[in-house]
Amino acid sequence: MLHQLSWKVGGQQGEGIESTGEIFSTAMNRLGYHLYGYRHFSSRIKGGHTNNKINVRTSVVHTIPDDLDILVAFDQETIDVNYKELTSEGVILADAKFKPVKPEDCPATLYVVPFTEVAAELGTTLMKNMVAIGATAALLNLEDEVFQSVVDEIFGRKGETVVQKNMTAIAQGHELMNGMLGDNIGKFELEPADGKHRLFMIGNEAIALGALAAGTRIMAAYPITPASEIMEYLIKKLPKFGGTVIQTEDEIAAATMAIGANYGGIRSFTASAGPGLSLMMEAIGLSGMTEQPLVIVDTQRGGPSTGLPTKQEQSDLMAMLYGTHGEIPKVVIAPSTGEEAFYDTIQAFNIAEELQLPVILLSDLQLSLGKQTVEPFDYSKIEIRRGKLELGELPEAEDKAYFKRFEVTEDGVSTRVVPGQKHGIHHVTGVEHDETGKPSEAAGNRKAQMDKRFRKLDHVNFNMPVFKNTPHEEADVLLVGFNSTKGAIEEIQPMLNEEGIKTNHAHIRLIHPFPAVEMKELIDNAKKVIVVENNATGQLANVMKMNIGAHDKIISLVKYDGTPFLPKELLGRVKELLTDGNI
Amino acid sequence: MVTFKDFRNNVKPNWCPGCGDFSVQAAIQRAAANLEIQPHELAVISGIGCSGRISGYINSYGLHGIHGRALPIAQGLKMANRNLKVIASGGDGDGFAIGMGHTIHSIRRNVDITYIVMDNQIYGLTKGQTSPRSAAGFVTKSTPGGAIEPSLKPLEVALSAGATFVAQSFSTDLKELTAIIEAGMNHNGFAFINVFSPCVTYNKINTYDWFKENITKLSSIEGYDSTNRAQAMATVMEHEGLVTGIIYQDEETPSYQNLVNGYSEEPLNQQEMMIEEKDLQELMKEFM
Numbered sequence: 058m059l060h061q062l063s064w065k066v067g068g069q070q071g072e073g074i075e076s077t078g079e080i081f082s083t084a085m086n087r088l089g090y091h092l093y094g095y096r097h098f099s100s101r102i103k104g105g106h107t108n109n110k111i112n113v114r115t116s117v118v119h120t121i122p123d124d125l126d127i128l129v130a131f132d133q134e135t136i137d138v139n140y141k142e143l144t145s146e147g148v149i150l151a152d153a154k155f156k157p158v159k160p161e162d163c164p165a166t167l168y169v170v171p172f173t174e175v176a177a178e179l180g181t182t183l184m185k186n187m188v189a190i191g192a193t194a195a196l197l198n199l200e201d202e203v204f205q206s207v208v209d210e211i212f213g214r215k216g217e218t219v220v221q222k223n224m225t226a227i228a229q230g231h232e233l234m235n236g237m238l239g240d241n242i243g244k245f246e247l248e249p250a251d252g253k254h255r256l257f258m259i260g261n262e263a264i265a266l267g268a269l270a271a272g273t274r275i276m277a278a279y280p281i282t283p284a285s286e287i288m289e290y291l292i293k294k295l296p297k298f299g300g301t302v303i304q305t306e307d308e309i310a311a312a313t314m315a316i317g318a319n320y321g322g323i324r325s326f327t328a329s330a331g332p333g334l335s336l337m338m339e340a341i342g343l344s345g346m347t348e349q350p351l352v353i354v355d356t357q358r359g360g361p362s363t364g365l366p367t368k369q370e371q372s373d374l375m376a377m378l379y380g381t382h383g384e385i386p387k388v389v390i391a392p393s394t395g396e397e398a399f400y401d402t403i404q405a406f407n408i409a410e411e412l413q414l415p416v417i418l419l420s421d422l423q424l425s426l427g428k429q430t431v432e433p434f435d436y437s438k439i440e441i442r443r444g445k446l447e448l449g450e451l452p453e454a455e456d457k458a459y460f461k462r463f464e465v466t467e468d469g470v471s472t473r474v475v476p477g478q479k480h481g482i483h484h485v486t487g488v489e490h491d492e493t494g495k496p497s498e499a500a501g502n503r504k505a506q507m508d509k510r511f512r513k514l515d516h517v518n519f520n521m522p523v524f525k526n527t528p529h530e531e532a533d534v535l536l537v538g539f540n541s542t543k544g545a546i547e548e549i550q551p552m553l554n555e556e557g558i559k560t561n562h563a564h565i566r567l568i569h570p571f572p573a574v575e576m577k578e579l580i581d582n583a584k585k586v587i588v589v590e591n592n593a594t595g596q597l598a599n600v601m602k603m604n605i606g607a608h609d610k611i612i613s614l615v616k617y618d619g620t621p622f623l624p625k626e627l628l629g630r631v632k633e634l635l636t637d638g639n640i
Numbered sequence: 641m642v643t644f645k646d647f648r649n650n651v652k653p654n655w656c657p658g659c660g661d662f663s664v665q666a667a668i669q670r671a672a673a674n675l676e677i678q679p680h681e682l683a684v685i686s687g688i689g690c691s692g693r694i695s696g697y698i699n700s701y702g703l704h705g706i707h708g709r710a711l712p713i714a715q716g717l718k719m720a721n722r723n724l725k726v727i728a729s730g731g732d733g734d735g736f737a738i739g740m741g742h743t744i745h746s747i748r749r750n751v752d753i754t755y756i757v758m759d760n761q762i763y764g765l766t767k768g769q770t771s772p773r774s775a776a777g778f779v780t781k782s783t784p785g786g787a788i789e790p791s792l793k794p795l796e797v798a799l800s801a802g803a804t805f806v807a808q809s810f811s812t813d814l815k816e817l818t819a820i821i822e823a824g825m826n827h828n829g830f831a832f833i834n835v836f837s838p839c840v841t842y843n844k845i846n847t848y849d850w851f852k853e854n855i856t857k858l859s860s861i862e863g864y865d866s867t868n869r870a871q872a873m874a875t876v877m878e879h880e881g882l883v884t885g886i887i888y889q890d891e892e893t894p895s896y897q898n899l900v901n902g903y904s905e906e907p908l909n910q911q912e913m914m915i916e917e918k919d920l921q922e923l924m925k926e927f928m
């Protein structure tokens with residue numbers, strides 16, 4: 058019995074490939090397996106090759122593997138594009154309809170199964186994916202019943218007959234496959250899972266749920282890949298909590314509307330990707346200068362310009378750290394898993410209000426769209442901290458005296474009041490201003506206000522700025538990354554250790570202000586530092602050098618072809634770097 | 641009793657003497673006092689320009705944001721606190737050039753705020769370049785040979801974008817302007833008010849005298865019906881946009897707030913933020 062299985066379904070976009078993957082993985086999730094899925098799709102809506110690769114495991118997993126055990130193919134392109142991933146033990150389940158051909162150098166076994174034909178006999182070719190699921194069940198030796206609840210949910214509203222037909226399709230696929238497999242029935246049977254109930258969601262859903270739990274009631278946003286799921290989820294849920302999502306005319310409106318709502322005393326945010334973030338730069342400066350809290354989610358995708366809209370990249374980092382003209386304090390947070398995405402979103406809202414500044418929650422396409430197993434969120438860990446927001450009655454002020462909304466304080470944070478409060482009137486402006494918000498160009502005041510704003514960065518209350526798995530006091534190599542590269546690094550760390558290369562892993566979750574003290578210690582304790590990132594110029598490596606130095610130790614390992622790092626590939630490249638006289 | 645003096649603060653405007661914006665400020669202060677709202681119940685959100693400084697000259701909450709973005713900020717604020725009276729204001733460059741996208745879509749969205757454009761047909765703050773409102777042929781620093789683009793017609797644009805309140809006034813006519821701003825603030829929906837507010841320094845064409853000569857008051861047109869969009873459009877076109885008064889008002893169409901599904905009656909900024917544990921459990925169930 059196996060501890061891990063990798064399964065992929067592929068075909069033409071718009072042909073139900075998504076639902077095939079969805080049904081299979083939801084059923085596996087309900088059995089208690091850990092899953093990690095990654096969809097390959099093009100910007101086209103219909104047509105074009107699409108596939109969904111799912112890693113199924115009995116233990117925690119945050120990456121897709123290099124290899125493939127089972128490939129379910131609905132067209133020849135799926136075989137041609139993906140067969141190289143198959144192992145020699147691997148299996149292709151291909152629909153007889155397209156007369157599949159196995160490439161000469163493909164070591165896997167091809168089974169030609171009449172998916173479409175069986176479905177057609179049952180009434181509609183649409184059910185070909187159910188037949189394929191039945192065939193998969195034969196390879197995994199799964200009972201058909203494990204799919205019952207999923208089928209009920211998807212087809213329940215269409216009536217009992219439709220549910221029955223789909224279950225029959227699964228059963229027939231299963232039986233048919235059993236007949237073809239002979240001795241190979243259950244060839245890919247997995248060890249039983251723990252049966253625990255866990256969530257199976259994309260990162261964007263974790264972020265959206267985090268925002269809701271953090272108390273967001275208004276989201277302002279403009280659609281873009283790979284961020285749209287956040288607004289699409291919240292427009293379904295916010296009305297129940299009195300709020301809404303406003304689809305604005307552009308991202309400038311989205312960011313400034315969120316600023317206005319925060320100014321009004323609620324938690325509001327926006328989410329976008331690179332092109333939208335570029336448009337928001339001036340608003341980010343406004344938030345910083347006027348000390349209005351603002352949370353912006355940036356789901357990174359391939360840039361620059363329109364770039365690779367549906368592909369993985371982590372190339373917005375520098376723009377997020379340093380974007381907007383002039384100098385303002387800003388916080389940049391980068392979660393790497395579904396769990397972190399949820400809790401870090403809440404942290405982002407807390408920090409934005411505590412420090413009254415813009416917070417950027419950085420994600421990447423792999424995290425935002427990759428569907429993964431997530432431990433249920435713990436209600437008792439949800440905390441709302443609003444800092445020096447004073448919503449109670451304010452002391453009576455002298456006639457026409459403005460409230461000192463920008464009072465110079467030790468920690469740089471001033472008491473915040475919101476429109477509508479008696480005795481709280483003050484002015485807010487993006488022009489340099491005095492403690493009451495009135496414009497002031499006086500040199501002394503300018504310096505005092507700049508220093509005040511920047512002092513806030515000394516008071517970032519963030520739980521776990523760096524994720525560490527550092528078994529070695531003296532390591533041969535420290536692997537560093539941010540966002541979704543965590544899974545691949547996690548995977549190869551034990552492999553390197555097994556080969557005698559003492560490997561530590563640090564994943565940076567709070568990128569700005571940079572956790573220099575913590576990272577320096579880890580770097581000091583390693584002979585070499587390899588920074589793994591999905592961009593061409595080694596942005597995180599450069600940030601580390603800027604903050605820590607260690608130029609002689611830090612080596613950049615980059616990938617910018619639009620695809621995520623795969624564990625074996627990464628392992629090979631790390632070893633290559635280490636043998637290149639670097640260690 | 642609130643009076644307009646309650647809306648005065650102790651900041652001295654840095655507008656040029658004679659600038660039309662002074663009267664706009666006075667009219668807002670008077671309108672707010674007439675409506676008997678307290679200074680802290682009003683927020684003025686402004687853009688960047690000479691006109692944009694207005695939020696700093698009124699004793700109320702105020703935010704002076706970035707060029708062209710007063711409208712989205714104002715809408716966000718209103719959504720956060722539906723009890724607040726929110727005015728957005730700025731120049732013709734602010735609202736019809738860099739911020740035109742927001743202007744059109746704010747009109748369509750119909751959030752219950754009042755938008756006052758201080759239209760001087762020039763860029764004042766940047767010292768005299770052409771504006772979308774400058775007439776063709778107008779010589780400015782950026783159009784030394786005269787503007788070759790036609791002037792934008794804000795009233796026609798607003799009417800065709802589906803505005804539920806369109807008005808225009810002239811900054812010397814404090815009485816009419818105050819009444820219009822009052823009506824705009826009372827309107828349940830987006831109130832668009834264009835105000836001829838002469839720039840005495842950089843616009844020597846559209847002067848006070850020029851406006852006095854060329855403006856037709858709608859009140860002088862017999863039988864003018866401000867609930868008739870077609871008539872409004874025809875009248876505006878006939879007078880080349882040089883009319884003042886309430887041009888069009890539709891009191892039937894609900895505002896954005898009235899239409900948002902589930903939108904809290906209680907101002908959102910007074911609501912409990914924390915969701916309940918059972919809510920979280922229910923939300924999570926969908927992913928299991």
Ligand SMILES: Cc1ncc(C[n+]2csc(CCOP(=O)(O)OP(=O)(O)O)c2C)c(N)n1
Nearest residue numbers: 688689690691707731732733734763764765
């Ligand atoms: C993004 C941006 N671009 C340009 C400017 C420079 N700028 C400030 S005000 C202004 C135009 C002012 O004209 P208008 O909006 O008509 O206001 P007025 O000064 O006439 O009242 C410009 C171009 C700016 N502040 N921000």
Ligand code: SF4
Nearest residue numbers: 656659690764839840
């Ligand atoms: S430059 Fe023109 S618009 Fe600006 S303050 Fe002077 S008169 Fe008014």
Ligand SMILES: [Mg+2]
Nearest residue numbers: 731732762763
């Ligand atoms: Mg102007």
